Each structure stands twice: as C-alpha cells, then as structure tokens.
Amino acid sequence: MIKLAIFASGNGTNAQRISEYFATSDTVKVDCIIYNRKDAYVAERAKRLNIPAHYFTRDDFYTNGRVLEYLKEHEIDWVILAGFLWLVPEEILKAFPNRIINIHPALLPKYGGKGMYGEHVHEAVIANHEKESGITIHIVDHQYDKGTTLFQAKCQLTDKDTPDTLAAKIHELEQTYFPVVIEKTVTNEAR
Ligand code: GAR
DSSP: OEEEEEEEOSOOHHHHHHHHHHTTOSSEEEEEEEESSTTOTHHHHHHHHTOOEEEOOHHHHHTSOHHHHHHHHTTOOEEEESSOOSOOOHHHHHHSTTOEEEEESSOTTTTOSTTOOHHHHHHHHHHTTOSEEEEEEEEOOSSTTOSOEEEEEEEEOOTTOOHHHHHHHHHHHHHHHHHHHHHHHHHHHHO
16 A cells, blocks of 8 residues: 655645545555644544544654654655645655655746745736636655646636636646546556
8 A cells, every 4th residue: 555644734625635535545545634733624624534633833843853753653655745835844855755745726837935825826826917827736845846847737717817716726626636646646656
C-alpha cells in the first residue's frame, strides 16, 4: 500500500474528496489528515470519514520535529498539501524528496507566492480582468508555489465572473482532477 498523509488548514473539501476517492483503492491509502488550525473544519470531515486526524503546532512543524517523527512512525510515502499554507521546512523536504504534492488555485507561475491563497488569488485574478484561470498541481520545494508542475487545468472567465463564481469553477476542477493526478503520480513511481 502507498500511504498518503494529507496536510490541510481549513475547510478540507479537497482532503475529503481525496479520502473518498482512495477509500476503495487496493494500492493507495489516506493514512491520516494533519491540520494546523485548531478550529479547522477538516477535522470534522476526517471524523466522519473515519480517518485519523492530528492537530499540530508551528513548533511541531518547524522546531521540535514532531510532525516528521509522526510521518516516519506511520511510514508515510507521500505528503499531499490540500489547502495548506505553511512553507515546508528543509527536514521534511529532505525526508520526502519530490514526494510532496501541492494544489494551487491558479495557473502558476501567475498568482503564486506568499499570501496568494484561497480567495486572495481569486480576487486578484478578477481584479486583473483575466480571461482564464485554473489549477496547478505541483511538486513542493523550498519556495512557495515554485516546484515542478505536474498538471494544469483551465477554466474560462467572463466579465460577469466574481471571486465567488471563480472559486466555484476552481473547486470543480480541483474535485475532478486532484485525486486522479495524485494517483497517477504516486503509482507511476511504484511500478
Ligand atoms: C483550495 O482551493 C486550494 O487550491 C487552496 O486552498 C483551497 C483549500 O480548500 N490552496 C492554496 O491557496 C495554496 N496556496 P479546501 O480546504 O476546501 O480543500
């Protein structure tokens, strides 16, 4: 079994979709969901999905090594960032070389970098009257939103679109493609 740990911070719609997608898989398993905001709704979703969820602090992530220890204890093969906003520290990058995948709600390299997340991205795209936006799924490195792109999908925008309607379009792309791209990426390597 290829074991995934999902890192999330907020609502957790992607974490839920990925967990449901792999629930019946013989090759890939969501082992746990790890979150860094105490009141994150993803914890509630994890409970309902029957997937162990663990809250951790900034210190656990950056200083005392508890997150890395947990991932090792659980023999995690791949880390999936699904709405997770902290820069991944060197020790975790080293332990999972090219084995951390992130989803970003825009067509990188546009609208990436620190502070560009969730609705901030959609607001900026609409403010610039872009004709299209989309999602980027990429390998994580030591910079925000800079690692090798695995996949992009686009959606078209009209003058009538708002940050909310754009968010809905992006959400649909994420729900459709993220689990499939994860599956392809993590199983290719195992062959
Ligand atoms: C998703 O749209 C994801 O692309 C975005 O946060 C949202 C999380 O939603 N990620 C970023 O902006 C990363 N820079 P979710 O918690 O419902 O999955």
